[in-house]
Amino acid sequence: MSLLDVAETKDTIQVRSHLQYNTPEHISPHNVHPSPLEQFHIWFNEARNAGVYEPESMALSTVAPSGIPSSRMVLFKQLDKRGFVFYTNYTSRKSKELDQNPNAALLFFWREISRQVRIVGKVEKLNKEESKEYFQSRPIGSQLGALASKQSTVIGENDLQERLERLRKVYGVDESTEVKPPLPDFWGGWRVIPRYRPSPSMSKPGADFHQ
Template identity: 50%
Template sequence: MGIADLRKEYTRHGLSETDVDPDPLRQFQCWFDQAVAAELIEPNAMTLATATPDGRPSARMVLLKGVDNGGFVFFTNYESRKGVELAANPWAALVFYWPELERQIRIEGRVERITPEESDVYFASRPNGSRIGAWASRQSSVIGSRAELEQRVAELEQFYADRDIPRPTYWGGFRVIPDVIEFWQGRPNRLHDRLRYRRNNSQWIIERLSP
């Protein structure tokens, strides 16, 4: 069987304007709670797409770590490729895909750093190994070998053996502030349901998109 022959029929659910919450963040929370209840593997895994100022895109998987009235929060090294791109071009897109539920959520919006205090709180909640990792890895930079990284980890573990591990100043959170959120529900014959929330000043407009 070739790639072009791979097909799946989507039959689990529909998506109606009368059934969704008028606030897309509440609607996201509803779907996210259902994904958690379905015991999906890492339901908070999402694709993060960024771009350079001249429009060269890049994408990778990151983990959602918070949703509030402001938007969607994730954490990273500010000196990583995504951190550098967001500093120069503070717009991003997120995609959640839950194939078991035949659902996808697309989010677009501007990006800002969360406060240092918010980053401190989350960093302090991480296991020590993850905190050491944030210090050991200059994310996205070239290194000579795995052994070099492991040596750096060993040195940091010894240094912080009897000390608290603070947050590096180059590590912290970003918040994606959405102006567009689209909910996609798979349907038979590729006639999928697509409802898009589009921000108009302080209001959200719900629009049905052709599949």
């Protein structure tokens, strides 16, 4: 039974209540790390240890040349001092929009620990060697899926499966294969480099971290 009070008719859905969650603590300059990236490490590990389902899931927002934004869920794969990394098809809508407007926003939402983190910044493509290293670390099925998938395009009902079967034959792939398909030119990583803003309540730069 749903705990959400919803009124629904043929044409409308109206949410009349919300199962509110309680934030575990008030965020202040006294209980967060001076480095936003270090603070993210702390919160990400809290999310993992608390059993958050897919804590690496994040919403990526981009903006088309027309000024119209779009968002979709992607998987966070790496964080270092340079920024947040995810991988995708470079011919997809999100990549085309990032090519034209190299600004993006990320949003992590960890419902189980009543926390969300928002990141805004510039983007850059990873170099080919970084993308290749990650690509070849993926399961063979995921590698073939990246080769076969033409993101943001309309396909027939069986097109993707047929492409996968052709690729399996081309590379001689079976359950025990050691073959590593080449990194496709149209696939790789993006890095979102956070843009920090001065916080009036902190002596050091802060970032957009919100509960």
